[in-house]
Amino acid sequence: MLPIPVVGVPLIGALEPLEFTAGTLMGVRYLLANNGLWREIRTPWLHATVHDLPSPPKKPLPFGALPPIFSLQLPREAIQTAIASFVRLARQDSACESRQDFRLSSPDTLEPGRFEGSSSQATVTHAYDDWKRGEWLLDIHSHGHDRAFFSSTDNQDDNHDIKLAVVVGLVQQVAPEIVARLCLGQGRYLDVDASRWWTS
Numbered sequence: 001m002l003p004i005p006v007v008g009v010p011l012i013g014a015l016e017p018l019e020f021t022a023g024t025l026m027g028v029r030y031l032l033a034n035n036g037l038w039r040e041i042r043t044p045w046l047h048a049t050v051h052d053l054p055s056p057p058k059k060p061l062p063f064g065a066l067p068p069i070f071s072l073q074l075p076r077e078a079i080q081t082a083i084a085s086f087v088r089l090a091r092q093d094s095a096c097e098s099r100q101d102f103r104l105s106s107p108d109t110l111e112p113g114r115f116e117g118s119s120s121q122a123t124v125t126h127a128y129d130d131w132k133r134g135e136w137l138l139d140i141h142s143h144g145h146d147r148a149f150f151s152s153t154d155n156q157d158d159n160h161d162i163k164l165a166v167v168v169g170l171v172q173q174v175a176p177e178i179v180a181r182l183c184l185g186q187g188r189y190l191d192v193d194a195s196r197w198w199t200s
């Protein structure tokens with residue numbers, strides 16, 4: 001795990017922009033602001049600050065204010081196409097849980113990783129260590145005949161990742177169930193409305 005720098009938000013003047021860590025497409029740093037500790041994340045598709053540790057009430061810290069940042073640029077058509085192609089494979093797969101990762105290869109294009117079936121819901125593998133940090137955008141897995149939800153195994157798997165996680169349930173139905181969340185690391189998630197992502 002790479003060390004994460006800590007930067008104080010200046011009382012006067014601008015904060016230096018967050019750069020990608022060398023050899024990656026991701027930058028992460030902690031920011032000490034007057035209202036506590038924030039984590040700033042930047043990838044080609046996400047720029048956000050996450051309030052990891054608020055300061056004690058009525059005791060502002062001796063740092064500057066940090067305006068919240070949240071900019072998410074998802075290639076929605078590419079995600080819909082990825083989900084549709086994944087569901088076609090998952091319907092042919094007898095495994096109770098199959099999965100596939102996708103990376104962002106251009107601002108509106110997703111490149112699929114290998115489709116993997118699994119006979120055990122306790123097994124989670126991501127075989128794409130050669131992808132640069134920040135490229136991995138989409139993690140889709142199937143719950144087979146079960147409903148779509150984020151299980152405790154999914155929480156363990158997603159805990160430290162920066163990605164969009166999608167679960168597909170009831171895959172044999174004409175319109176499968178789909179749930180999604182944005183994973184922001186350190187167990188922080190944002191629910192994402194995936195109700196219009198099924199386009200078959």
Ligand SMILES: [Zn+2]
Binds near residue numbers: 142149
């Ligand atoms: Zn799951």
